[in-house]
Amino acid sequence: MVSLDIAGMSTQDVNRKLKELIRQDDDIVVKNPHSVHNFATALKGSRTVSVEGSTGFYTGGFLQGPSIIIKGNTGLYTGDNMGAGEIIVEMNTGSNCAPSMVGGTIVVKGHSGSRAGWGMKGGNLIVCGDVGLWCGKMTLGGRIIFLGKVGKGIGESMYNGVIHVLDPDVEDKLGGNVTLISIEDKEKKAVEALFKKYNIEQGVDDFKSIVPNVSGRHEYVLFKPTHKRTEAPK
Amino acid sequence: MTENTKKVKVKDIQRGVWNPETISEIKYKAATGKHRIRGCGSTQKYPSFDDLLVLPSQLSRLSIDTYREDCRTQTVLGSRFAKNPLVIETPIMISGMSYGALSKESKTALAKSTQIVGTSINNGEGGLLPEERDNSYKQVVQITPSRMGFSLANIEAADALEVICGIGAKPGLSGHLMGSKITKEIAEFRQLPEGIDLHSHPRHGDIFGADDMVLKIQELRDVTDWKIPIFVKIAAGRVKEDVKIAAKTGVDGIVIDGSEGGTGAAPVVATAHLGIPTLPAIVQATRALEEMGLKEEISLIVSGGIKDGSDVVKAMALGADAVAIGTGTMIAMGCVVCLRCHEGKCAFGIGTQDPERRKKLDIDDAAQKVANYIQGMTYEAVLIAKAAGKTALANMEREDLRSMTLESCAMTGIPLMGTNYTFTDAFGFF
Numbered sequence: 001m002v003s004l005d006i007a008g009m010s011t012q013d014v015n016r017k018l019k020e021l022i023r024q025d026d027d028i029v030v031k032n033p034h035s036v037h038n039f040a041t042a043l044k045g046s047r048t049v050s051v052e053g054s055t056g057f058y059t060g061g062f063l064q065g066p067s068i069i070i071k072g073n074t075g076l077y078t079g080d081n082m083g084a085g086e087i088i089v090e091m092n093t094g095s096n097c098a099p100s101m102v103g104g105t106i107v108v109k110g111h112s113g114s115r116a117g118w119g120m121k122g123g124n125l126i127v128c129g130d131v132g133l134w135c136g137k138m139t140l141g142g143r144i145i146f147l148g149k150v151g152k153g154i155g156e157s158m159y160n161g162v163i164h165v166l167d168p169d170v171e172d173k174l175g176g177n178v179t180l181i182s183i184e185d186k187e188k189k190a191v192e193a194l195f196k197k198y199n200i201e202q203g204v205d206d207f208k209s210i211v212p213n214v215s216g217r218h219e220y221v222l223f224k225p226t227h228k229r230t231e232a233p234k
Numbered sequence: 235m236t237e238n239t240k241k242v243k244v245k246d247i248q249r250g251v252w253n254p255e256t257i258s259e260i261k262y263k264a265a266t267g268k269h270r271i272r273g274c275g276s277t278q279k280y281p282s283f284d285d286l287l288v289l290p291s292q293l294s295r296l297s298i299d300t301y302r303e304d305c306r307t308q309t310v311l312g313s314r315f316a317k318n319p320l321v322i323e324t325p326i327m328i329s330g331m332s333y334g335a336l337s338k339e340s341k342t343a344l345a346k347s348t349q350i351v352g353t354s355i356n357n358g359e360g361g362l363l364p365e366e367r368d369n370s371y372k373q374v375v376q377i378t379p380s381r382m383g384f385s386l387a388n389i390e391a392a393d394a395l396e397v398i399c400g401i402g403a404k405p406g407l408s409g410h411l412m413g414s415k416i417t418k419e420i421a422e423f424r425q426l427p428e429g430i431d432l433h434s435h436p437r438h439g440d441i442f443g444a445d446d447m448v449l450k451i452q453e454l455r456d457v458t459d460w461k462i463p464i465f466v467k468i469a470a471g472r473v474k475e476d477v478k479i480a481a482k483t484g485v486d487g488i489v490i491d492g493s494e495g496g497t498g499a500a501p502v503v504a505t506a507h508l509g510i511p512t513l514p515a516i517v518q519a520t521r522a523l524e525e526m527g528l529k530e531e532i533s534l535i536v537s538g539g540i541k542d543g544s545d546v547v548k549a550m551a552l553g554a555d556a557v558a559i560g561t562g563t564m565i566a567m568g569c570v571v572c573l574r575c576h577e578g579k580c581a582f583g584i585g586t587q588d589p590e591r592r593k594k595l596d597i598d599d600a601a602q603k604v605a606n607y608i609q610g611m612t613y614e615a616v617l618i619a620k621a622a623g624k625t626a627l628a629n630m631e632r633e634d635l636r637s638m639t640l641e642s643c644a645m646t647g648i649p650l651m652g653t654n655y656t657f658t659d660a661f662g663f664f
Binding site for chain 1: 379380381382384385386389413424425426427430431432433434435438439440442446449450452453455456457
């Protein structure tokens, strides 16, 4: 294991150094991250990078294999376009976590903001705390698991993938073009396996699944008049 | 009743607002309660490059021999920060058109044409088709809001990246791909259910504002190790402001797409009424970069309605470093601009995913025709540039142009033909 103090380093230098160290096949401990943006961009390999503090926007973007463990918080767009590997955030993330994620797993032990899982295409996103509005909007694949409260518009216009939720009020918060169903047995096993792997103590029986409506056309409401439309009088 | 006093037939009366198109649109909305979707883009009559003329060399300038002297066309784009800028042999690029909107055969043909003439193709929304990458001379990869079919592998295969904020045909709107085109193959490529109408994201899930985009561009620099150029594509609207913001995000080039730009499917009302055309847009973009002192650093690429070499040479005189064409290449392959791309029944095998219709397109023949078209356009541009006394297309200047109409004079600041005068400093360049 090697230690890397990145205080005062530019993002470019941080990423170059990380790539250099991970090529030496060592686990890395990063000190003094000071919420650096674009941390570990497109990092490849199979080693673990532990960060003793918080990182900024676009943490682990385009990640391709390593495990990134953030002991603090991360900013917006954590794991954007991530392809493989893990990002484990011990505290909270900003909004838009895992946008357009392709593969791998992101685990947020605390809360996340709005639009978590926006346009996800693969992989797993687990948020142990609460999330905000429009989560899982237009996902094209992957598995999203929310253990806490969710915001309105969840799953809006999903085309593929699944969102598992515990929030008992989720039915009132669904986005358009999705359906709420009971969690299937095979899904339970997949969720259980993820919980076991990431030491999340939570049963799976109470989860419900949000799945896309895949037949026919999506329905949209382009404007919302207060007047309720009725048939013309005969 | 004499010949002169006969009643005019209704069909012969000149129509103003209540013309057949208006009537058809009203009837469509009355029947469906929806706006109409159509292919190809706007049918509006916009001010165009045809409203400008090029001044030839005579005694005040010496002309270059059309047939015996050289005029450089090689174009270098994106050298602001990228270690390996995009080098193409003609300033005419092929713009982003998706696999999905177009057939695999037409995308392959377009890619092959770039090998013939030495230019670039852009994959458009919906993933990078292996047949396109394998056959392209230079590959531009779009980073679209939906990121369908997008991954690190796409970036690694690219010669340049294009972060797209919008297209001229429907700025501010998301992409549309009608269910008729989402076959099993397209559905798998884009991770969509088969046969469903797609309305993709209008904005990026990982770029919520200009400040974030600065970081996003830095991220892409880290991903690409500063090797390949990064462009941003903007639909023409508030061009001056948008170009200044784009420049500050740290890109190497800016693509401005005027409202003449094409599309596979869009609401008719959007194509006709959103955004401004290419001619005024390029003037504003050039002025914005000049005001920032970045005109020589940042490449400016314009698209939307570019049809021939005269458009190319005029666009370059107004400040463009290159142009991008889409609809013209489809016409070269056989398209007749029937405005029905969205139906997926293209009889020429271009805008369709139907296996039988796709067979209509001979890939190699189509590739040669597109290459011929681009070569012919380049010849036209060179011919005009040489007549204007230029030994390089990039040497075209504003003072080589004159406006044919008061409108184009006011819009561009190019003096009215026969004069050296413009309206006021409030207009155009001067």
